[in-house]
Amino acid sequence: MKKKKKVLILTASFGHGHLAAAKGTKAALEKLYSQKIDVEIVNFIESFNESLNKAIQKFYEKSIKISPAIWRFIYKSSDSTWNAKLFNILNYPLVYGHFRKILKDKKPDLIISTHPLFDYLLEKFAKTKKFISIITDSSLVHRFWLASGADFFIVANADTAKELKNFGIKEERIKDLGFPIDYRFFKTYNPKTTLKKLSLNQDKFTILLLPTGLSLKKNIDLVKKVNENCEHIQLVIVTGEGEEFRKKLEQLEFQIPVSILGWTDEIPQLMQAAHLIITKAGGATIQECVASKVIPVVCNVIPGQEEGNIKFITHNRLGVIALKTPELIIEILKLSHPKSSQYRKFSKNIKKQPHLNTSFAVAKFIAQCLKIN
Numbered sequence: 443m444k445k446k447k448k449v450l451i452l453t454a455s456f457g458h459g460h461l462a463a464a465k466g467t468k469a470a471l472e473k474l475y476s477q478k479i480d481v482e483i484v485n486f487i488e489s490f491n492e493s494l495n496k497a498i499q500k501f502y503e504k505s506i507k508i509s510p511a512i513w514r515f516i517y518k519s520s521d522s523t524w525n526a527k528l529f530n531i532l533n534y535p536l537v538y539g540h541f542r543k544i545l546k547d548k549k550p551d552l553i554i555s556t557h558p559l560f561d562y563l564l565e566k567f568a569k570t571k572k573f574i575s576i577i578t579d580s581s582l583v584h585r586f587w588l589a590s591g592a593d594f595f596i597v598a599n600a601d602t603a604k605e606l607k608n609f610g611i612k613e614e615r616i617k618d619l620g621f622p623i624d625y626r627f628f629k630t631y632n633p634k635t636t637l638k639k640l641s642l643n644q645d646k647f648t649i650l651l652l653p654t655g656l657s658l659k660k661n662i663d664l665v666k667k668v669n670e671n672c673e674h675i676q677l678v679i680v681t682g683e684g685e686e687f688r689k690k691l692e693q694l695e696f697q698i699p700v701s702i703l704g705w706t707d708e709i710p711q712l713m714q715a716a717h718l719i720i721t722k723a724g725g726a727t728i729q730e731c732v733a734s735k736v737i738p739v740v741c742n743v744i745p746g747q748e749e750g751n752i753k754f755i756t757h758n759r760l761g762v763i764a765l766k767t768p769e770l771i772i773e774i775l776k777l778s779h780p781k782s783s784q785y786r787k788f789s790k791n792i793k794k795q796p797h798l799n800t801s802f803a804v805a806k807f808i809a810q811c812l813k814i815n
């Protein structure tokens with residue numbers, strides 16, 4: 443039997459989109475080429491030093507919640523290829539041995555990065571190996587992504603491809619294949635079956651609330667305001683790992699039909715059953731909305747890194763941005779009105795977006811790079 447090709451995906455856990463792109467790519471490769479390709483994801487900082495990874499993760503989460511201005515400053519001030527190269531060079535003695543060991547142990551035929559932090563060094567270590575960077579930014583690209591001499595840059599949409607061209611990246615190195623979200627988002631599910639399982643009205647206007655990145659207090663306030671002002675809708679709330687949020691919700695008295703879920707792997711089904719999705723401006727989440735053909739209502743934006751996703755939404759008129767709860771309630775009331783022309787326009791625009799299976803498109807391109815049919 444012919445030996446499998448090895449694909450190594452390097453990522454980091456600072457931001458859901460990086461991990462989502464890694465997992466979506468891995469799932470698609472395993473679905474299409476399980477007999478020919480072996481895929482492994484490595485969280486490079488966690489594998490290097492778990493304590494350091496937790497410390498950086500904690501700093502990241504606190505910065506974006508408690509002091510977004512600090513995170514914006516860090517993000518904006520580091521936005522240059524010169525800074526990326528300098529950062530990598532200064533950290534070379536620290537990471538050299540670790541990255542050399544990863545590459546020696548894994549022996550990859552192709553390396554993929556879904557986080558740009560050490561791409562400059564990774565590309566140097568890769569040498570003769572194919573090196574692909576999957577850019578999780580949309581429309582506005584942080585230049586840490588461009589510091590490496592990657593063979594190819596996979597981007598989410600035409601707006602991002604144009605941004606790379608403006609930075610001088612040659613067109614043949616840019617692959618507009620889409621964001622590799624979980625391929626299950628491109629399947630078709632029956633909304634009525636999904637709502638029936640949740641004991642909800644199969645014909646009622648449905649809003650799905652996903653993790654927002656807001657504080658517990660703001661999340662509770664948001665839910666209370668929806669409950670008090672939107673009696674004609676029903677609400678599905680996914681708290682994810684937010685156990686305290688879930689407990690607080692279960693103590694509330696609801697006037698509208700509500701289904702409260704913790705962690706679930708049925709987000710694709712829930713999205714297709716919803717008319718609107720209240721969420722943060724995460725790159726993966728917005729692309730999941732597009733794939734599910736459902737309108738996003740963005741209530742939170744991480745300064746810098748998610749601003750490109752806002753540009754993508756507003757430029758293509760796919761949804762609304764409402765960063766304050768009173769504004770959000772007004773937008774919900776407008777969009778959920780039976781005769782809402784705005785809802786029809788957004789729905790029409792989101793259906794115009796390309797709906798090819800992006801994760802499969804990325805997987806097929808990787809197979810092509812490995813000369814696999």
